[in-house]
Amino acid sequence: MYVLGVIMAGGRGERLYPLTQHRAKPAVPFGGRYRIIDFVLSNFVNSGILSIYVVTQFKAQSLLEHLDRGWRTTDFLGEHFVIPVPAQMRSGDDWYQGTADCVYQNLYLLERHNPKLVAVFGADHIYRMNVRQMIDEHQKKSADVTVAALPVKIEEASKFGVIKVDADWRIIGFDEKPKNPKPIPGEPNYALVSMGNYLFNNDVLISSLNADAEKPASTHDFARDILPELLNSGRVYAYDFRKNRVPIPSKGEEPSYWRDLGTIDAYYEASMDLCSIDPSFNLYNRSWPLRTVGYADPPAKFVFDWKDRQGMAVNSIVAEGTIISGSYVHNCVVGRNVRIHSYSQIEDSVIMDWVEIGRGCKIRHAIIDKANVIPSGTQIGYDITSDRERYTVSQSGIVVLPRGPRKTTWVMTNP
Numbered sequence: 001m002y003v004l005g006v007i008m009a010g011g012r013g014e015r016l017y018p019l020t021q022h023r024a025k026p027a028v029p030f031g032g033r034y035r036i037i038d039f040v041l042s043n044f045v046n047s048g049i050l051s052i053y054v055v056t057q058f059k060a061q062s063l064l065e066h067l068d069r070g071w072r073t074t075d076f077l078g079e080h081f082v083i084p085v086p087a088q089m090r091s092g093d094d095w096y097q098g099t100a101d102c103v104y105q106n107l108y109l110l111e112r113h114n115p116k117l118v119a120v121f122g123a124d125h126i127y128r129m130n131v132r133q134m135i136d137e138h139q140k141k142s143a144d145v146t147v148a149a150l151p152v153k154i155e156e157a158s159k160f161g162v163i164k165v166d167a168d169w170r171i172i173g174f175d176e177k178p179k180n181p182k183p184i185p186g187e188p189n190y191a192l193v194s195m196g197n198y199l200f201n202n203d204v205l206i207s208s209l210n211a212d213a214e215k216p217a218s219t220h221d222f223a224r225d226i227l228p229e230l231l232n233s234g235r236v237y238a239y240d241f242r243k244n245r246v247p248i249p250s251k252g253e254e255p256s257y258w259r260d261l262g263t264i265d266a267y268y269e270a271s272m273d274l275c276s277i278d279p280s281f282n283l284y285n286r287s288w289p290l291r292t293v294g295y296a297d298p299p300a301k302f303v304f305d306w307k308d309r310q311g312m313a314v315n316s317i318v319a320e321g322t323i324i325s326g327s328y329v330h331n332c333v334v335g336r337n338v339r340i341h342s343y344s345q346i347e348d349s350v351i352m353d354w355v356e357i358g359r360g361c362k363i364r365h366a367i368i369d370k371a372n373v374i375p376s377g378t379q380i381g382y383d384i385t386s387d388r389e390r391y392t393v394s395q396s397g398i399v400v401l402p403r404g405p406r407k408t409t410w411v412m413t414n415p
Helices: 037-046 061-070 099-104 107-113 131-140 202-213 222-233 264-273 384-390
Strands: 003-009 051-056 081-085 117-122 125-127 145-153 161-165 171-176 190-201 236-240 258-260 301-303 312-314 323-325 328-330 345-347 362-364 366-368 399-401
Touching: 003 037, 003 099, 003 107, 037 051, 037 061, 037 117, 037 125, 051 061, 061 081, 099 107, 099 202, 099 222, 107 202, 117 131, 117 202, 125 190, 131 145, 131 190, 131 236, 145 161, 145 222, 161 190, 161 236, 171 222, 171 236, 190 202, 190 222, 202 222, 222 236, 258 264, 264 366, 362 366
Parallel strands: 003 051, 003 117, 051 081, 145 236, 301 323, 312 328, 328 345, 345 362, 366 399
Antiparallel strands: 117 190, 125 258, 145 190, 161 171
């Protein structure tokens, strides 16, 4: 069965600022060598969905370059494709007005391919998912639309849009951040929230988008407009993400792991979890591989083993091309081609690509975006009052440095 993938990757990611100051949220680095969009793309490819359009909009250049380097010219796609679709103003002079509008303005692509099903997924989340299992459930229930849904504890559900279902998990309504969330039938302690992933019969998707485009009062959003309208005329079901299984989960992995990295604190927490001995989400699960750009960087390197000058990293992820020279790194995610010079101490932090940290620095509880140069002797994370004057500080006290001006090339001197 031909399934076309459409990934909505146009989000601003305003709550993730300043990491989104120069890039779209799906292009934000995660896990040392990946971008957030790599996770949904890997899920599609591992599920055999190989014809994929990525709809982009805000600050898309970083995302476009990543897709071009890592996804458009790969052997595993064969005759299939991963193609970015920038906003083209095909329906007037406006950019995309909502999640549904970004697909509506590209309906010609659906009509050109004429797939049986269209998987319309978001690009902002970290998770593993075998989409074929969702497709099987969709067909078994003869659904017109299936919405991937995650059960959450009912006391936490008020923070989300809640899906109301009957005993057969057919959707009967939606509540946006309700004070008293409706529990799942038979599970009084849990409510359902949408994961922002939708599976449509192609004909239903096309007709729904055309009808919605004719409504001046519509916000042209899947969750607010398209799906509520279909409750009366179509068969709309929720898919229980707890049922989804990928091959051979790693020890300690959280079943149904799904994270929205919508805030700095959420991003930081998910990053620190990766450094655990048995993380809730394991990057090293080869049974469901994560794909990304294959840079030709050399291996990471750790130099100096003197009494007061040891290059080492403990409980950390260190990406290719990085040199840790006579410094101590603990519980950190370190990106590609980072230079950490001698006598520095870096703890509980995310250091992105092409950062250079001078001698004798002390850094903790920080996220340093790519291409920054940290002068020797700098302290970050030790005086929050001072940090607030120079940098962005999150609600929980994580210090964030925006992308720096440094050119992404270097010659190492004075290690």
